Structures are given as structure tokens and as C-alpha cells.
Amino acid sequence: MPHHGFIEKALELRQQHPVHPGIVNMSSMESALQSISQSSPLVTIHQESLEPDICWIGRVVSTSQGSLYLKCITPDARFEQDVDSYRIADVSRVDFGGDYEQILWRVAQDGMQDAE
Known part of the structure; x- marks a missing residue:
């Protein structure tokens, strides 16, 4: 794996362990x-x-007939009202489980609890 030593050292410095993303x-x-x-x-x-x-960035609502339906989240961790659609054929890369996605989710969840 390229940059294996760097990744191991970065995780060690952050006191983190690799997590398998699932299948x-x-x-x-x-x-x-x-x-x-x-x-x-x-x-x-x-x-x-x-x-x-x-x-x-958002939650996958569904996929159907070559389209992805995504409930997008704003940079201030608020979900948009509408569900947006994207042609799956145009999607060139998917990221998930990263620090930014995780903190957006946590702030959104905390905001939902505050709104109740």
C-alpha cells in the first residue's frame, strides 16, 4: 500500500486505529x-x-433507474429541504467515513436533538 508508513504514523499520532469500512x-x-x-x-x-x-455531501435516500437521490447537508450541518437527484453515470468518485463526513453527521444529530 502506498504511503503505508505515513498512514500508520498519522494514526498513531492521532491515537486512532484503522477501522474496516465494511463490505x-x-x-x-x-x-x-x-x-x-x-x-x-x-x-x-x-x-x-x-x-x-x-x-x-448527504444521505442516500434511494437509487433508481440510473439516478441517485441524495438529501444534501450544508456546511453548517443542516439538511436541505429537498432531495436532489444525480445521474449515477456522472458520479466519478464516492467518499465516506472521513473525518468531515463524520463530524457533519455528529453536529447534525446534535442539532436535531436541540431542535426537539
Whole structure:
């Protein structure tokens, strides 16, 4: 694995241990998105050929007929009212389980409790 030593040292300094992300069905982008959404509350999608400098973060609501339906979350951890749709064929990269997604989720959850 490239940069294995760096990753190990970074985790050690942060007092973290590698966590297995779970099984991701890689048979298609649609199945990957579905399986990722079962283990990770938020995903980040990229459509690099359409908008290389933009990504969207949110909860996978569903996938159907080549479309991804995503309940996006804002940078201040508030879910948008509407569900957005994206052509799965345009999704070039999916990130999940990262620090930013995790803290967005935690702040959103904390905000939901405060609103109740």
C-alpha cells in the first residue's frame, strides 16, 4: 500500500486505529452507493467531468433507474429541504467515513436533538 508508513504514523499520532469500512458491493456504482449507505450515514459524491471543483455531501435516500437521490447537508450541518437527484453515470468518485463526513453527521444529530 502506498504511503503505508505515513498512514500508520498519522494514526498513531492521532491515537486512532484503522477501522474496516465494511463490505462495499463494487459490482456497479449503484450497488456501491446502496451498500455504502447501509454502513455510513453520509456520502460525498463527485462528478468530476461535469464540475471538477464541486462535491455534494448527504444521505442516500434511494437509487433508481440510473439516478441517485441524495438529501444534501450544508456546511453548517443542516439538511436541505429537498432531495436532489444525480445521474449515477456522472458520479466519478464516492467518499465516506472521513473525518468531515463524520463530524457533519455528529453536529447534525446534535442539532436535531436541540431542535426537539
